[in-house]
Amino acid sequence: MLRTALIAGLSVLALAACAKKTLPPGGEGICWHVGQGKDGKLKYNKLATGVADLEHCAAALETMRLKFLRMGGSNREVAGAFKGNFIFVERNGIFTAPTMESHRYLALVRTGDGRLAIPGAMPQRPPGQ
Numbered sequence: 001m002l003r004t005a006l007i008a009g010l011s012v013l014a015l016a017a018c019a020k021k022t023l024p025p026g027g028e029g030i031c032w033h034v035g036q037g038k039d040g041k042l043k044y045n046k047l048a049t050g051v052a053d054l055e056h057c058a059a060a061l062e063t064m065r066l067k068f069l070r071m072g073g074s075n076r077e078v079a080g081a082f083k084g085n086f087i088f089v090e091r092n093g094i095f096t097a098p099t100m101e102s103h104r105y106l107a108l109v110r111t112g113d114g115r116l117a118i119p120g121a122m123p124q125r126p127p128g129q
Helices: 002-018 054-070
Strands: 031-036 042-048 078-082 085-089 093-097 105-110
Touching (some): 042 054, 054 078, 054 093
Antiparallel strands (some): 031 042, 031 078, 078 085
């Protein structure tokens, strides 16, 4: 019984390792907006060039998101890419992942007034205040 479970577990791991992963586009200093085309495939739109780092690309995606919301859009989450990493602008903050299917890691958090900051950069109130 244990042997069968071990073989099944190893088979699942082997299949997961072979699963196709969606990689983001590269390009030095290019910030991409990632959307879904009518055919369901990912579509990459060049949002900005000469972008210094992931934080500035995330800020450009956040600006784009807010502009669309002001024009009557309803999409509160936006995806993008920068230097081989996907960027996900979500309600809780900005997340990044090396592939579309990978675990997302927190890159920037929202402050109390909605701005974006590096996690741990904002001063914390002592308990009881």
